[in-house]
Amino acid sequence: MIAVVDYKAGNLTSVMKALHAAGADARVTQDADGVLRAEKIVLPGVGHFAATEFLEKQGLRAAMQAQIAKGIPFLGICVGLQWLFEGSTESPQTLGLDLYKGRCERFSAGLKVPHVGWNALEVRSSRLLRGISSGTFVYYTHSYRAPLTNGTVAVTDYGGPFTAAVEIGNVMGVQFHPEKSGEAGLRILRNFVEL
Amino acid sequence: MLTKRIIACLDVDAGRVVKGVQFVDIVDAGDPAELARRHAEAGADEIVLLDITATHQGRGTLIETVRKTAKQIFVPFTVGGGIRSVDDAAAVFDAGADKVSINSAAIARPELIEEIGGRFGAQAVIVAIDARRAKESRDPVKGAEVFISGGRRPTGRNVIEWAREAESRGAGEILLTSMDADGTRSGFDCELTALVSEAVQIPVIASGGAGNAQHFADVLLQGKADAALAASIFHFGIADVRELKTEIARCGVPVRLPC
Numbered sequence: 087m088i089a090v091v092d093y094k095a096g097n098l099t100s101v102m103k104a105l106h107a108a109g110a111d112a113r114v115t116q117d118a119d120g121v122l123r124a125e126k127i128v129l130p131g132v133g134h135f136a137a138t139e140f141l142e143k144q145g146l147r148a149a150m151q152a153q154i155a156k157g158i159p160f161l162g163i164c165v166g167l168q169w170l171f172e173g174s175t176e177s178p179q180t181l182g183l184d185l186y187k188g189r190c191e192r193f194s195a196g197l198k199v200p201h202v203g204w205n206a207l208e209v210r211s212s213r214l215l216r217g218i219s220s221g222t223f224v225y226y227t228h229s230y231r232a233p234l235t236n237g238t239v240a241v242t243d244y245g246g247p248f249t250a251a252v253e254i255g256n257v258m259g260v261q262f263h264p265e266k267s268g269e270a271g272l273r274i275l276r277n278f279v280e281l
Numbered sequence: 282m283l284t285k286r287i288i289a290c291l292d293v294d295a296g297r298v299v300k301g302v303q304f305v306d307i308v309d310a311g312d313p314a315e316l317a318r319r320h321a322e323a324g325a326d327e328i329v330l331l332d333i334t335a336t337h338q339g340r341g342t343l344i345e346t347v348r349k350t351a352k353q354i355f356v357p358f359t360v361g362g363g364i365r366s367v368d369d370a371a372a373v374f375d376a377g378a379d380k381v382s383i384n385s386a387a388i389a390r391p392e393l394i395e396e397i398g399g400r401f402g403a404q405a406v407i408v409a410i411d412a413r414r415a416k417e418s419r420d421p422v423k424g425a426e427v428f429i430s431g432g433r434r435p436t437g438r439n440v441i442e443w444a445r446e447a448e449s450r451g452a453g454e455i456l457l458t459s460m461d462a463d464g465t466r467s468g469f470d471c472e473l474t475a476l477v478s479e480a481v482q483i484p485v486i487a488s489g490g491a492g493n494a495q496h497f498a499d500v501l502l503q504g505k506a507d508a509a510l511a512a513s514i515f516h517f518g519i520a521d522v523r524e525l526k527t528e529i530a531r532c533g534v535p536v537r538l539p540c
Binding site: 095096097099100103104107132133134197198199200201202203204205206223225226227228229243244265266267268269271272 | 282283284285286321326351352355356357358374375376377379401402403404405453454482483484507508537540
């Protein structure tokens with residue numbers, strides 16, 4: 087069973103629909119128990135970085151940390167990816183999980199923000215992105231970007247390169263929305279489901 | 282490189298698509314779910330479903346239509362028409378929409394932009410502006426006026442100022458429809474679109490006036506639009522979005538291809 091963590095940051099319908107289309111037994115959970123019982127975890131999220139504070143209050147953060155330490159596959163989407171970093175200038179007092187180094191920052195001035203639309207991936211070797219070649223387009227909608235790290239497995243360019251996807255062991259994240267990225271997105275979700 | 286989006290719009294009345302596309306082998310040409318799926322498969326970057334009558338009685342129908350349509354597509358899906366409150370928006374999101382487009386209701390009560398954005402994120406709120414050039418004004422483009430109620434009622438509000446206010450209240454995108462160009466098939470209002478696009482930092486979707494691929498290229502380049510939308514793009518001899526995008530790409534516009 088895949089636990090899709092609901093932390094009241096936007097709407098989960100699209101993610102659930104796409105996970106089901108990718109063949110997953112996915113269930114929405116708002117409590118630590120649901121996370122601790124899961125075989126895999128998806129942390130979606132569109133909205134403000136501060137919304138991740140809800141995870142702390144509900145004991146979801148500790149539950150996810152415990153599961154990640156056990157090697158349970160984890161996929162963060164959008165703000166879910168950013169939460170894997172130290173933090174974000176969007177809400178400086180809110181702590182991320184610090185599994186990837188660096189802070190997320192707003193796109194530089196002079197660019198249209200949010201970065202909305204289909205942009206291309208430059209892909210390095212990754213289990214999550216198996217079968218996805220460089221040049222594949224995926225759908226983005228975000229105002230803050232994650233820095234490049236040693237766990238970066240895909241890069242996208244918008245006024246400079248930023249982290250499109252991370253993967254070290256079982257801890258994965260994508261800045262784009264696989265649930266809204268057509269066939270390519272479904273393939274990535276299937277890769278995760280089949281891990 | 283971020284590509285320019287080509288958005289297919291379905292105008293829906295009482296659960297049926299009323300203006301639109303003639304797929305040759307389609308079973309039910311009025312079924313929004315079927316049409317949305319076909320557009321997405323044909324390479325549309327996004328689907329917009331617009332409830333053009335948005336009657337109170339039609340509410341239940343709309344939610345059911347949204348649910349059925351959302352089931353079929355895995356590209357961004359926007360719903361507009363008759364969304365007047367956070368609860369209206371929540372019901373549409375729950376049915377599977379990714380964004381809502383608000384128009385008259387945002388003019389009547391601009392706080393609605395903040396309310397929906399606060400709960401679902403700025404990326405989920407598109408403010409739609411129906412604009413008409415101010416013919417009598419010294420600068421008809423700069424003086425363009427906002428209209429509501431499907432373009433029937435003038436508001437006395439300036440388009441540029443309203444776009445800026447929508448942005449400052451947290452809109453994620455502007456959907457700008459030129460009432461002058463709409464239905465003419467003689468091209469988008471590139472001048473007005475460029476003016477709005479330069480006045481705000483958020484993406485602007487151009488609408489109204491599409492007649493051929495060159496019109497799209499013009500509004501995406503000279504008009505500085507980030508996306509272009511059309512309801513009846515396939516009425517003028519273009520087979521599907523993919524063919525349209527191929528032609529637009531030939532004009533030098535970055536688009537998502539292959540798609």
